[in-house]
Amino acid sequence: MTETVSLATEQQVRDDVRDWIALNWNVKLSLSEWRELLADSGWGAPSWPARWYGKGLPATMNSIVEEEFFNAQVVGVTRKGANRLAAQTILAHGTDAHKKRFLRPMLTGAETWCQLFSEPGSGSDLAGAMTRAVRDGDRYIVNGQKVWTSMAHISDWGILLARTDMDVPKHQGLSFFLIDMRQPGIEVRPLRQMNGHASFNEVFFDNAVVNENDRLEDEGDGWRVATTTLLNERRNFDVASKKHTGFDRQEQIYVEEAEEIAVALAPHSWYPQREGRIDLLLPRAIERGKFGDAALRQEIARLFVLQRCREMASQRARAAIEAGGTPGPEGSVGKLAGARVSRECARVHTIISGADAMLDGVDSELNGTVAEIFLSTPANSLAGGTDEIQKNILAERVLGMPKEPRNDVDRPFKGVPKNAL
Amino acid sequence: MQYVLTEEQNAFREMIHRFLEVHSSSSRIRSASLTELGWDRDVWQQLCAEFEVPATCVPEAYGGHGFGLTELAILAEEMGRALYCGPFFGSTVLASLVISNGATDEMKKLLLPELVKGNKLAALAIAETCDRWRAADVTMVATDDGDHWRLNGEKLFVVDGLGADFLIVIARCAAKGEIGIFKVSSRDQSLSRLEMQGIDRTRRMSRVRFNNTQATKISRAGDVGDLVDDALDQATICLCAEMVGGAERLLESAIEYSKVRFQFGRPIGSFQALKHRAADLFVDIELAKAAARCAATAVDDGDENISELASIAKAAASEAYMSAALETVQFYGGIGFTWENDTHLWFRRAKSSEVFLGTADWHRERFIKQIAA
Numbered sequence: 001m002t003e004t005v006s007l008a009t010e011q012q013v014r015d016d017v018r019d020w021i022a023l024n025w026n027v028k029l030s031l032s033e034w035r036e037l038l039a040d041s042g043w044g045a046p047s048w049p050a051r052w053y054g055k056g057l058p059a060t061m062n063s064i065v066e067e068e069f070f071n072a073q074v075v076g077v078t079r080k081g082a083n084r085l086a087a088q089t090i091l092a093h094g095t096d097a098h099k100k101r102f103l104r105p106m107l108t109g110a111e112t113w114c115q116l117f118s119e120p121g122s123g124s125d126l127a128g129a130m131t132r133a134v135r136d137g138d139r140y141i142v143n144g145q146k147v148w149t150s151m152a153h154i155s156d157w158g159i160l161l162a163r164t165d166m167d168v169p170k171h172q173g174l175s176f177f178l179i180d181m182r183q184p185g186i187e188v189r190p191l192r193q194m195n196g197h198a199s200f201n202e203v204f205f206d207n208a209v210v211n212e213n214d215r216l217e218d219e220g221d222g223w224r225v226a227t228t229t230l231l232n233e234r235r236n237f238d239v240a241s242k243k244h245t246g247f248d249r250q251e252q253i254y255v256e257e258a259e260e261i262a263v264a265l266a267p268h269s270w271y272p273q274r275e276g277r278i279d280l281l282l283p284r285a286i287e288r289g290k291f292g293d294a295a296l297r298q299e300i301a302r303l304f305v306l307q308r309c310r311e312m313a314s315q316r317a318r319a320a321i322e323a324g325g326t327p328g329p330e331g332s333v334g335k336l337a338g339a340r341v342s343r344e345c346a347r348v349h350t351i352i353s354g355a356d357a358m359l360d361g362v363d364s365e366l367n368g369t370v371a372e373i374f375l376s377t378p379a380n381s382l383a384g385g386t387d388e389i390q391k392n393i394l395a396e397r398v399l400g401m402p403k404e405p406r407n408d409v410d411r412p413f414k415g416v417p418k419n420a421l
Numbered sequence: 422m423q424y425v426l427t428e429e430q431n432a433f434r435e436m437i438h439r440f441l442e443v444h445s446s447s448s449r450i451r452s453a454s455l456t457e458l459g460w461d462r463d464v465w466q467q468l469c470a471e472f473e474v475p476a477t478c479v480p481e482a483y484g485g486h487g488f489g490l491t492e493l494a495i496l497a498e499e500m501g502r503a504l505y506c507g508p509f510f511g512s513t514v515l516a517s518l519v520i521s522n523g524a525t526d527e528m529k530k531l532l533l534p535e536l537v538k539g540n541k542l543a544a545l546a547i548a549e550t551c552d553r554w555r556a557a558d559v560t561m562v563a564t565d566d567g568d569h570w571r572l573n574g575e576k577l578f579v580v581d582g583l584g585a586d587f588l589i590v591i592a593r594c595a596a597k598g599e600i601g602i603f604k605v606s607s608r609d610q611s612l613s614r615l616e617m618q619g620i621d622r623t624r625r626m627s628r629v630r631f632n633n634t635q636a637t638k639i640s641r642a643g644d645v646g647d648l649v650d651d652a653l654d655q656a657t658i659c660l661c662a663e664m665v666g667g668a669e670r671l672l673e674s675a676i677e678y679s680k681v682r683f684q685f686g687r688p689i690g691s692f693q694a695l696k697h698r699a700a701d702l703f704v705d706i707e708l709a710k711a712a713a714r715c716a717a718t719a720v721d722d723g724d725e726n727i728s729e730l731a732s733i734a735k736a737a738a739s740e741a742y743m744s745a746a747l748e749t750v751q752f753y754g755g756i757g758f759t760w761e762n763d764t765h766l767w768f769r770r771a772k773s774s775e776v777f778l779g780t781a782d783w784h785r786e787r788f789i790k791q792i793a794a
């Protein structure tokens with residue numbers, strides 16, 4: 001019964017998108033001209049409210065609309081930076097003034113956003129953020145440091161979690177700001193990883209300024225806002241299955257889009273290697289004449305089994321989210337399984353390589369790809385919450401085991417033991 | 422069998438440890454590994470002059486100190502801990518051991534004293550494909566043109582090959598296919614040496630091409646494959662000691678960090694999850710260390726089953742070192758994944774050592790076949 005209803009609506013949405021595309025898509029427009037038209041139409045962000053550049057459709061329709069765009073080879077809204085995350089957060093917690101000022105350029109790509117959460121002193125313990133925002137009349141003065149900030153070097157704006165009160169428990173002393181990245185008080189430096197790439201940045205605040213008006217929700221309510229961002233981050237991660245890499249076409253608008261995507265993707269060219277490149281195991285084993293080795297076949301098969309189970313588990317989780325649920329702690333299962341796949345892939349690639357595993361750069365197999373697997377796979381046990389944190393989530397929230405006793409939430413933050421800044 | 426180090430051995434270890442702490446600090450390693458040679462000549466000269474490192478396990482008859490493999494392994498362990506980058510492993514371990522085990526007395530008298538003083542360096546050229554590190558796998562042929570032996574073909578993964586004054590090459594004598602040991606001057610014009618870009622920048626390797634290159638045979642008549650393999654087993658044991666040293670250093674650094682890094686209002690080392698990881702790792706490393714140490718003393722005791730012990734040690738050390746590297750990154754969290762943090766220097770060595778001189782799989786296979794035989 002529900003199925004037929006949603007099928008009917010789905011068909012209706014498809015028809016509407018097609019009609020609109022037929023009337024409006026014009027390959028001769030520049031990227032920004034087209035995106036402005038698209039943002040105003042509501043088809044750029046179908047699940048957003050009709051009042052705010054959306055169509056007020058259920059989230060399940062996003063992928064339907066995307067599919068129609070893709071099939072018609074129509075350029076969509078920008079996917080760069082943390083634009084989408086920042087927009088989702090502003091939609092949930094911003095004032096009308098914020099929405100009016102920020103949402104449209106987030107879709108068109110006229111402005112780029114970054115996410116300023118992680119700090120050198122607070123990674124697993126995000127609520128332990130120590131970057132200070134001190135009130136000064138109708139503005140705040142920001143001092144401190146963020147780290148692991150993608151795209152900060154090309155960002156216009158950032159969503160910032162900062163401490164406004166040291167005298168209350170940690171979660172209550174945080175506030176959430178929209179901060180202008182183009183100011184003298186902010187310095188962005190590239191952060192180089194152990195695999196040689198510099199995909200992230202460190203961001204230093206030295207008396208940077210943010211207006212009181214650019215705070216989301218009340219002072220001290222920042223953790224609640226950040227929770228929205230984190231929830232959406234997980235949801236986007238869980239739901240986004242295929243990555244858009246642009247259309248291989250010559251017209252100006254496609255070229256512009258491809259350039260935008262290239263800039264966004266370039267620092268992350270090693271991301272497939274970080275997953276372990278399970279796709280390369282079989283071809284490499286065969287090419288190196290080792291597929292006859294029964295022990296190696298077992299290793300590869302074991303990994304494939306793990307990977308297939310993981311895919312099916314994540315499809316189940318995705319279906320639950322699309323059916324309207326929020327991403328639960330079950331996401332940790334997929335995350336942990338993914339980290340395991342990465343690590344095991346590196347191990348099996350080593351078996352396939354033998355002594356060639358000692359090589360790097362052009363001397364390494366597949367022009368350095370194999371070496372990059374070895375030097376990138378540790379990332380998946382860290383990024384987006386470490387394995388230990390995922391296991392704690394599963395044990396405490398899913399399995400209902402007793403919580404660790406804590407000494408950091410029941411007292412003023414300034415009295416909590418922490419690393420010196 | 423001697424299970425614990427003597428007082429003298431410990432004093433020796435302590436001395437070298439203190440020297441390397443200063444002269445092979447991570448900043449020195451980083452800068453040395455950026456140079457073309459890959460290591461610091463002054464530090465090596467000091468190791469030769471002050472500690473007479475290359476003399477350690479060379480018999481007194483050839484100018485050495487006549488200590489055993491135990492002492493050489495102690496050195497290796499400290500070198501590995503400090504991630505020393507220099508010709509120690511290539512010249513003092515690999516090449517010298519092959520000469521000591523396999524060359525004629527006359528040739529030992531000629532070659533070893535020079536190596537002992539440290540004014541000459543040698544490198545071993547044996548591997549021809551990526552999975553073969555033993556004499557039986559060698560296919561390169563040495564032909565006798567009446568006056569000289571001539572070598573043709575290519576050798577891979579020649580450790581410290583670029584800095585070596587001469588190469589010790591394992592090849593088959595043309596007529597009967599017997600394994601022989603040859604010496605080639607690296608100044609020979611017909612030789613080409615190319616660096617193989619390694620994941621571990623602290624251990625340099627090269628690809629050496631021989632083009633009708635003139636060589637001197639330094640082994641006796643007949644097949645000396647067994648002697649070469651003995652030397653390789655001894656070198657493997659030293660490698661295991663080196664790996665254990667590196668793994669211990671990683672674990673120490675992870676534990677140190679876990680005491681000073683606070684999250685959630687407490688040092689991360691107070692989380693049982695990390696305590697258990699550290700304890701597991703400690704067990705792995707202690708097991709590998711026991712195997713490496715016992716294998717070294719077994720060589721000095723003249724035991725028969727050295728290849729078995731070498732394989733046990735390498736299978737254990739390959740896994741222990743690699744998991745120490747992965748765990749240490751994990752202990753450090755995000756910062757452990759950065760270039761700036763030193764962990765990746767050891768991580769790279771762990772990865773490289775994992776497969777050097779035979780993968781864990783290869784050693785397990787050899788071991789099980791030997792005990793089943």
Ligand SMILES: Cc1cc2nc3c(=O)[nH]c(=O)nc-3n(C[C@H](O)[C@H](O)[C@H](O)COP(=O)(O)OP(=O)(O)OC[C@H]3O[C@@H](n4cnc5c(N)ncnc54)[C@H](O)[C@@H]3O)c2cc1C
Nearest residue numbers: 118123124148379383384386388689692694751752754755
């Ligand atoms: C490749 C990469 C990409 C990243 N991308 C981003 C990004 O885009 N945005 C962003 O904000 N951040 C990003 N990060 C940062 C990442 O989220 C943090 O590194 C991670 O959350 C861990 O925090 P930390 O580095 O401070 O380590 P710490 O929190 O200091 O952890 C150190 C160790 O302590 C353990 N530990 C901590 N708490 C507990 C506990 N309660 N119980 C048991 N063990 C514990 C950890 O598991 C870890 O082993 C990225 C990191 C990497 C490596």
